[in-house]
Amino acid sequence: MNPIDKIRFFIKENMAIINDDAILNDTDNIFEQGFVDSMFAMQLVNFVESEFDIKVENEDLDINNFNSVRNISLFIERKQHI
């Protein structure tokens, strides 16, 4: 599974809404659209760190790094190239 598929799969597995018809697009803001709740943010940080072997620092905690499948993927790419 490539990184973006892994991220999409992880978010779908942990979506807060109980709706089989919900469609998650890669650019959807997962927090604003209610796909996940704030508790999920820590789970997401743990997932990103353990799955992609990176360390999320304080300065990385900009919500824009974590609010969509696409942005999470771009953030991981940036961290892996540092």
Add this chain to the structure above:
Amino acid sequence: MSSDKRQKAIIEEACLFAELEIQPYATEFDQQGALPRELIEKMAAKGYLAASFPEEFGGLELDPVYYGLLTEVIGKACCSTRALLTVQTSLVGETLLRWGNKHQKEKWLPLIARGEKIAAFALTEPNIGSDAKNVSCQYQKNGDNFIINGRKKWITYADIADFYLVIAVNEDKVSAFIIERNSNGVSTKPIHGLLGARAAHIAEIEFKDVNISKDSLLGPEGGGFTYVVNTALDHGRYSIAWAGVAIAQAAVEAMVSYARQREQFGKKIFHFQLIQGMIADAVTKTHAARALCLKAAEYRKMQNPEAIIETTIAKYFTSKIALEVASDAVQVHGGMGCCNKYPVERLFREAKILEIIEGTSQIQQMIISKYGLKKYHCSRT
């Protein structure tokens, strides 16, 4: 010595420490409503207040499995003493380790480890408990500084703490701050008449125009709930999960010992099958609770993202069965169980507290049911 052997040796030593230095005095601490400073110093000298911290900060580097076992050992001896670990190491220490900047970690963690500074986690307020996102304690920017105003309540160890990890709000931004007790405008008032945790120096804190520097901000501004509170509560729940195992184990031991010595109708009461039923249930529940904690521990060790939900499940279950087992332990003791000369009276009171702190059982049920509704929906597989 392998890491496993080293950690095992620490736990064995902690068992002896708890048996000699804590357990014989637990009733006294409870009745006097205070934990002696000398005990805190002795625990610090053993490294227990920084058990899970890296060595560079004065820690013992216990992994989650052994840290859990340490929590059980201390908690079995005395709940209020275990609460010191929950607050220092789990709620504040681990959160500082995760989100503190270099300066904050280097300043505070060794002080916690040495027992020179006591910390407290100040989230709950007089009118805000489970609805933690809506704290009303305010912060405002004042040049490079922040001004804090508000009240916190039910804060464990607040009455003797040297600094607080405080959650406050500015419009829609919830942020976390480290505030020293000796700052101008900080005052505390101890809370008496508590059901449990009577020796844990629980207090109310008032912050009145407390002026703190920008360096006091922990984590990003606006990340106070999403990152700081969630991290703290996750570690706190892990600690409380083991606290439940500790109470259940202590209650089982008290129940069995009493059943083996108490005679009624001409024989020891353990011969009666209804007593055996309570013992069987207590043993089974305690073993199941420990198994859930160990599963959560392994997930935490592996940094598995499901560690958070496994911790929640463990906390929910162990706090529930701790109360059930302690209740049955009182039942086996009969009238003696209702008297503070026997530890089961205290265990019963302490067990109830675990169903409320670090997220009530009802909040845990909401989280677990949401997880179950997603995870076990058959048509998806």
